[in-house]
Amino acid sequence: MVDPNVLERHGLKPDEYDRIVQFLGREPNLTELGIFSVMWSEHCSYKSSRVHLKTLPTGGPQVLQGPGENAGAVDIGEGLAAVFKIESHNHPSFIEPYQGAATGVGGIIRDIFTMGARPIALLNSLRFGPLDAPETPRLLEGVVAGIAGYGNSIGIPTVGGEIAFEPSYAGNPLVNVFCLGIAKASDIIKGVASGVGNAVYYVGAKTGRDGIHGATMASAEFDEKSAEKRPAVQVGDPFMEKLLLEACLEVMRTDTLVGIQDMGAAGLTCSTTEMGSRGGAGVEIDVSLVPQRETGMTPYEIMLSESQERMLLVVKRGHEAEVERIFDKWDLHAVHIGNVTDDGLLRVKDRGAVVAEIPNRALTDQAPVYHRPMAPPDYLAEAQQLDLDALPPSREAGRTLSGPANDALMLLLGSPTIGSKRWAFRQYDHMVRTNTLNLPGLGAGVVRIKGTNRALALSVDGNGRYCYLDPYRGAMLAVAEAARNVACAGARPLGATNCLNFGNPERPAIMWQFARAVEGIGAACRALGVPITGGNVSLYNETDGRAIYPTPVIGVVGLLEHADRVVCRRIQGPGDIVILLGEGRGELGGTEYLKLAYDVVRGLPPALDLDAERALQALVVALADGRLIRSAHDCADGGIAVTLAECCFDTGGVGIEASIDEVEVGRDAGLNRAAALFGESASRVVVSVAPDRADEVLSRAADSSVPARIVGRTGGTALRVKAGGKTAIDVTVEEAERVWSTAIDKHFVKRVA
Amino acid sequence: MRARVFVTLKPSVFDPQGKTIADALHTLGYGGVQDVRQGKYFELDLVTTEPAQARALAAEVADKLLANPVIESYRIEVD
Amino acid sequence: MRARVFVTLKPSVFDPQGKTIADALHTLGYGGVQDVRQGKYFELDLVTTEPAQARALAAEVADKLLANPVIESYRIEVD
């Protein structure tokens, strides 16, 4: 029996060790133990989450590839597939923001081109602590620079994303990155190894001691000094990845590959076993053949290294020379490190001597699965209570409540979560490849598909605060918002991917949040017709026992059959009619307004009627397709007041004059007005319409049973909003836009040009 | 007096810049260059005329601003 | 043997990085740092064991690749 310390340092429980012995019929050696430890880690095995993920809807006529491969794929017509996935790089980004975020981008790009798709768009979803906390600007700056540094150099535009700031992420920022690529539907390539005797090739960067995880390292073999030699931080090399991308796509155009997979988490171990397992085959490699960056690496280190920019290929017999020639052209050297076998084993040799031999399926399908205990968190019942008549004094006491609501609007527009993200996305090359029809900041990112009339709209959304207050409803709202954003570009939502960021699953409260969120995602995806085609789970996001807000992030991909019918949030000029689709109910629970004005995070998130949401989205898509609307913007953070203001931004100062209904949520008239303006009721979209089209839009809405009414008109240079007939907001667009556009910049010192 | 601070990646940290330069040199026919590592270099003009003080100040500045301790180490020269 | 190449901006060229570091240091209370100039630093592992040859090779490489002659100059040390 191995030393319990060694087991613990490998993150393996005693009963898991017993299972290993059972699978092998003997005690594992250290290399084998290392391999089991990474493959059975939460990250690779999904042992806590798998039972829940199984409940997600993954099918649909448009789905070409559901979960289980390196990325999912949906049919976008004309023989093409959109291949996409989201992944987290939270922990590495906290240790080293630049490299952590950069290698996160590198990893998700590899997942996409591994499937035979050319990556054409990136998005990201980021969470940090409050921007005025001393650590945050450094983290934000590093993460954004890392994303830019990698994506820009490789030439893939970053066309969208989201950033939010909440105290719960202060000790554990979230960096989720999404990538989408285009492939011929018939040419999608999978990560399988099969065909006894076929060659297994290694290509890309050399293997170093990077990323061999502290927790999984142990034993007498490794002393203090060798630990020092293994940096936890991986350094990305976008230039190498660009070569790999081009070379792999070129190889894939030939008929030479059986399968291919990138080496991501758990490196060579994960890629060999997963490919073998999917193909029902065995894989045998000799680690001495693996290109190494450092001397004296052990088989353990080589198998567990997470060096970036490496790929594993299974080549059809007889095509070895052709594959090698293509890689040579790109100055890459494909190395034959092993072969496919028929025994279903992962066999690792070192100069011919077997150093590990494990059934593939023991490492994959037969990895442990846990039904972890669940219980609602203690805080929940209390946090869900919201008595609007008993709120503490607002931060802007007096003014916010009894004066015009200008101050509250400015407070919201100037908050970094709502304010413009231009500070970040101007650092991203969002135009390279000349496909970007809707630039970042205008709603969903929209990229056209050259050679067709089509375009895809992409959005990633999450709302940790809602999920904290109700993970089921919060997760549904995240799906709804991502799909609604896509619909607001005029695109029909086709499919979704998800990244589930949670705390420690061994705590019943966290597991409960997780399970409820997955149920919510499932319900919303089913109702809205967007199957989940893949995703990623990131657990243990906590510091000192304090977990982040439960944060499912949803990426939705939608299709525009006519790229030229795309719309965005910007109104197009004066004289148009502004119509609100959907209804505000003055819901203040969990809103940005309550948080900013009252420092209160309570109540239930807005209710969501999935049938109404589906009808609304279908209507918006139809209106855009019929060229009946000139802009569309969904109401989310900050309610309709912020939405109307955002419709005016980036237009050169064109204003809106609007009038909305009163709501009654409590005794205080000021708070009732705030609820009407800043409440975050779901399923609402503000559209602008040429005057002669307003009637048609209203009647189409009526046909779809979507509430709709004219709330105003574009023009002038001010945003004026009446609530219940009384002027509530009256600001110049210029002033509001200044506050909004400097919300993030103002936290950074002025720097030289 | 002047302190010079050399910041380099820790030996085990992959240096893609250095590697790319080395590759480029090989392509250009400079086989005599086996390996390249790239770092940063700072010259600090200091008020002090005390070498020990200068060194201490430079080290403090390097720790705080010039080097990223997670992946880099530094060396100081004073003259 | 090893050659070390220090590339710095020519004195007449404004060094915004150096200046910003100096400013940042002043803000942090390091008045004792009067000025900062930033440069690049390369370690070349060379096959040759001849100091003169090493120096010549490093200079050639610096001219060709490592320094931008329009705005930068360099210095070489061999050991």
Next chain:
Amino acid sequence: MKFAIVVFPGSNCDHDAYHAARDVLGQNADYVWHKDTDLKGADVVILPGGFAHGDYLRCGAMARFSPIMREVQAKFQCEHVHIRVEQTDTPFTLACRRGQVLRIPIAHGEGNYFAEPEVIARLEANRQIVFRYTNAAGAVVDDANPNGSAAAIAGLCNETRNVVGLMPHPERACEPVLGSADGLLIFESAVAALKTGVLGGSTRSALEAVG
């Protein structure tokens, strides 16, 4: 009329230049691998933007590690800017008016051109400054210079005037759906230059995207 687009291993704007030349302009265009020795009879050679060899050394290499370095590094920036056409007697500006203001995106980290004052004076005297950063009205003002480029230089030509290098990306501004079609003028100039024989037919010209 034939365009050759040279592909370096790390080029990332090669597809964009190809698309502009072939799909938008309807010209003959071909990629040329950087290791090739034959330009396949091209009349115009485009060296596209991107990170040709990783560009670790001079572009964006240093912004990487320590926090302060990020603080001070000129950040990568991507947005539309205005450039003014200073010279129209190059093959790439022939179809422009002198003083015409074009709206074209930039996308670069270290995009600022630098030269000693004597060099700038010589460029000026030789009329080699082809584009300058200006505001929408065509005025050279500090605010409109996105990267602190010396003398607001956005593009230059060689002494023989057949090679033009510029920092902004005209290939990204060739279609109205992308927000601007002003870049098309630069490609159309090349086509016109060849047709009208301004280049004496056989002289090959090159457009180099520095950004």
